[in-house]
Amino acid sequence: MKIVYRYILKELIQPFLFGVFAFTSIFVGSDVLISLAKLMMEYGLPIITTVKLFFLSLPQIVVWTFPMSMLLASLLAFGRLSGDSEITALKAGGVSFMRLVIPVLVVALLISGLTIWLNDTLVPKSTNLYEEIVWKMKHGETKPKxxxxxxxxxxxxxxxxxxxxxxxxxxxxxxxxxxxxxxxxxxxxxxxxxxxxxxxxxxxxxxxxxxxxxxxxxxxxxxxxxxxxxxxxxxxxxxxxxxxxxRQKEPEEMSLKELGKHIELLEQEGQNVKKLKVTYHQRYSIPFACFIFALVGAPLGLQPNRSGSSIGLGLSIIVIFIYYTMMTVGSALGQSGNLTPWLGAWLQNIIFMIVGIGLLYKTQRF
Known part of the structure; x- marks a missing residue:
């Protein structure tokens, strides 16, 4: 089984890295470069500072792409194995599909943990430094304290x-x-x-x-x-x-500890902190989407006519759209008080996990 596991992980890594690069390029081209171009035209941003801001914006974007890339990797990897009848051959050899999914889920869980760690360390620091540079460029001085x-x-x-x-x-x-x-x-x-x-x-x-x-x-x-x-x-x-x-930082500039303390202090002052609580729980729920997408993507990749990379990319975009639509709805319900903040932040994960388990059960039976 170790050979099979290594083979599956090898099939997973390449499309995952491709997904990170592809989705990062989309975010950079549609958002970051446009923002930097505006800063250069309006404030005469030097080239060196522009390059620095570009790299400071990358950590946040890269961690956004991890869940998307895991979904794409799962779809393409299992789609390719299914299309070449390798899954059928492995089943004939007595290897169940559930056992084939285990290494993918383990890797997805590790990437979820990595994403949470990056969101708590590198991302807040880079975002804060980015905002400090932009503020100084716009106002000619450092942020007032x-x-x-x-x-x-x-x-x-x-x-x-x-x-x-x-x-x-x-x-x-x-x-x-x-x-x-x-x-x-x-x-x-x-x-x-x-x-x-x-x-x-x-x-x-x-x-x-x-x-x-x-x-x-x-x-x-x-x-x-x-x-x-x-x-x-x-x-x-x-x-x-x-x-x-x-003079508090924005939530995305805070570590989880800082954000939790900030929420606690505002709560003591009687302020509405539902929005911040939803944001806090999303710092865990969104990275955990790496695991959720692997759970959904693996059985979806086995469906007929899913072996093409273009079809896999298109399907991943549809799934991502549905996921983030649910996340937006859950976030709004959590902020308004119709759902508890943690449930509003985790709603889309709960729904997709149920769907993923159902797909795995269905695939295991046939």
């Missing part, structure tokens, strides 16, 4: 009531400083303390309020005040500069 009129008001997860309200006239990400800052602390939804300061700096992993006044609201309604030069806020303000900054 300041925010005016900052306000953060998280809700206590235990009580469901307001935890604190932080406001500042300005947040400077470079110096990690809040200017004209006010912190209102709540207990069980009631205001118990107000701290106002000229500024607050992030020092030694904690916020230090400087030159301010603290007002404590007692049960009797009194408001005694205490002036201070410095006040340690380690146990009162549990947000670091990265979490406080409203």
């Amino acid at each position: 300041t925010q005016q009129n900052l306000r953060i008001a998280p809700v206590d997860s235990a009580t469901g009531k307001l935890d604190f309200v932080l406001t500042a006239s300005k947040f400077d990400g470079e110096t990690q400083t809040l200017n004209e800052v006010t912190l209102q602390n709540y207990e069980d939804g009631k205001l118990v303390n107000i701290i106002q300061a000229e500024k607050a700096k992030w020092l030694d992993s904690k916020w230090v309020f400087m030159n301010g006044v603290s007002y404590t609201i007692t049960k009797e309604g009194r408001v005694p005040q205490t002036k201070f030069t410095k006040m340690n806020m380690k146990n009162r303000l549990n947000r670091d500069p990265e979490q406080i900054s409203r």
Whole structure:
């Protein structure tokens, strides 16, 4: 069986690499080159910078093509084996089709894992660097790390009531400083303390309020005040500069850990995070399409008149279109709340997996 497995994998690798190259070329020609050409005409983008942006855009595109390429490879590989009656010969030798599919599914699962890893490491970094370069080209400076009129008001997860309200006239990400800052602390939804300061700096992993006044609201309604030069806020303000900054990256520029933390913080502030949750789960579900497409593509490749490469390419485009249509519908349902976000992100995979298992069962019987 090892010889048969190696033979099948050899048949799979070539169309997979061809698919990556072909689909990448389509994306590059229809999107990337047009965008870069516009930047060159509008902003005089230098050739060296253009080449750099081109290569920075490739990681995202390549990982998009992995599921598509796996589908094409499965269709062409098994279509060729079927068309040359090699599948029939293997069955006559006592080798079931299910055993022939196993190495393909294993490889597809490994490619899914690779895609998830690339989506969590290389893609966010390259996308972020791409956006930084484009921003600097358009505005003549690096992206600002300041925010005016900052306000953060998280809700206590235990009580469901307001935890604190932080406001500042300005947040400077470079110096990690809040200017004209006010912190209102709540207990069980009631205001118990107000701290106002000229500024607050992030020092030694904690916020230090400087030159301010603290007002404590007692049960009797009194408001005694205490002036201070410095006040340690380690146990009162549990947000670091990265979490406080409203200059957040776009979801595609974040790793899974960063995106998960971002969702958690926004959820604490009572914001609608359904869209971000769908995006988070899609970071797993879309790469897993490599496995799903292999599950569907292998039995489809055995159908009559599927041995031609042009027919296999056409069929793969149809399947991909149906898949991404379902993904769009599932995503919309997840974002609107009609489905839970994880189900909205995985809906197309669940449907295609059921179809793939059905096709495998049907093929195994005949």
